[in-house]
Amino acid sequence: MAAADDVVELNLDQENICKVNLHGATLTSWLCDGTEMLFVSQQAVFNNVKAIRGGIPIVYPHFGPWELGPQHGFARISRWTLEKPPAKDGDTVSATFLLQDNENTRQMWQDNRFNLFYTVIIGKRQLKLKLDVRNEGNDSFEFTTLLHTYFKTLDVNKVTISGLKSLKYIDKVRQSKKFVEENDLVTVKEFVDRLYIGSVDRNEVTNLNGNQNVVMTRVNLPDVVVWNPWQEKAKVMSDFGDEEYKEMICVEAGYVAKPRSLSAGARFEASVVLDVI
Numbered sequence: 244m245a246a247a248d249d250v251v252e253l254n255l256d257q258e259n260i261c262k263v264n265l266h267g268a269t270l271t272s273w274l275c276d277g278t279e280m281l282f283v284s285q286q287a288v289f290n291n292v293k294a295i296r297g298g299i300p301i302v303y304p305h306f307g308p309w310e311l312g313p314q315h316g317f318a319r320i321s322r323w324t325l326e327k328p329p330a331k332d333g334d335t336v337s338a339t340f341l342l343q344d345n346e347n348t349r350q351m352w353q354d355n356r357f358n359l360f361y362t363v364i365i366g367k368r369q370l371k372l373k374l375d376v377r378n379e380g381n382d383s384f385e386f387t388t389l390l391h392t393y394f395k396t397l398d399v400n401k402v403t404i405s406g407l408k409s410l411k412y413i414d415k416v417r418q419s420k421k422f423v424e425e426n427d428l429v430t431v432k433e434f435v436d437r438l439y440i441g442s443v444d445r446n447e448v449t450n451l452n453g454n455q456n457v458v459m460t461r462v463n464l465p466d467v468v469v470w471n472p473w474q475e476k477a478k479v480m481s482d483f484g485d486e487e488y489k490e491m492i493c494v495e496a497g498y499v500a501k502p503r504s505l506s507a508g509a510r511f512e513a514s515v516v517l518d519v520i
C-alpha cells in the first residue's frame with residue numbers, strides 16, 4: 244500500500260475518482276462510475292524507489308533499455324511535485340504535477356534542463372492526460388515519452404484493440420523485426436510486445452473491467468505499444484503475480500518510434516483522452 248501523503252486524489256464525486264502517486268506521478272486508480280479501469284498488480288512495490296507495477300507510469304526521457312540510465316527513463320521513479328492541487332472546474336477536476344531537472348537527472352542525462360508538466364483531468368466517464376515538456380536549457384535535446392497505461396480487464400482473451408490495421412510494427416518478441424498488422428481488431432493470446440508506428444489517432448479497446456470499452460484519442464503521440472507478459476514473462480517478474488496477465492492489457496500512447504528533438508526554449512505538448520463508452 245502507498246503511504247497516504249504520497250497520493251493525490253482527484254475527486255469528481257463518490258464514483259468518479261482518480262489517484263496519482265507522487266512517485267513517478269503514477270496514476271494508480273481511475274474509478275469510472277464505480278468501476279476500476281486500471282490494473283495495479285497485487286505484488287506492486289510502493290517503496291518510492293521501484294517503478295509502480297501498474298496504473299499509468301510515465302516513460303521519459305527514454306523508452307526501453309537506456310544506455311544513460313534506467314529502463315524507461317527516470318520520470319517514473321522520480322518524486323514529482325504537485326504544481327496545482329486538485330480543483331473543480333465545471334464538470335471536471337484537474338491537477339498538475341511537475342518534474343524538473345535536478346542534480347541526479349542532469350548527471351545522468353547530459354546536463355539537460357527541463358520542466359515536465361503533467362496535467363490530469365477527470366470528467367464524467369473521461370480521463371484526460373496532458374504532457375508538456377519545456378526545454379529550459381541553452382542546447383537542444385532529444386527524448387522519447389509514453390504513457391504506459393495498464394488497463395484492467397476480467398479476461399484478456401476477450402479484449403480487442405482497433406485502429407492498428409495496416410500499420411508497421413516492431414515485434415520485440417520476434418527479434419525486433421518489422422511486420423505489418425493484418426487484423427482489423429488485434430487480440431492478445433500470448434506474450435506480446437509490439438510497437439505500432441504512426442497509428443491513426445484513435446483506438447478502441449474493448450471488454451475492459453465491467454465490460455466497458457475505452458476510446459483512446461491521442462494528440463502528438465503517434466505510436467502505440469501493446470504489451471502483455473503472458474505466463475512465461477509473468478513468472479520472472481517479481482512485482483507481478485503469476486496469473487495476473489489474464490487481468491490486464493497495456494495499450495500505451497507514445498512518441499517512441501523515433502526521438503523528438505526539442506530546441507532550447509521550445510515546448511512539446513501532447514495528450515491522451517480516454518473515454519469510456
Ligand SMILES: O=P(O)(O)OC[C@H]1O[C@H](O)[C@H](O)[C@@H](O)[C@@H]1O
Nearest residue numbers: 294314315415436468469470493
Ligand atoms: O518491466 P518494465 O520496465 O516496467 O517494462 C515493461 C514493458 O514496457 C513496455 O511495454 C515495453 O515495450 C516492454 O518491452 C517492457 O517489458
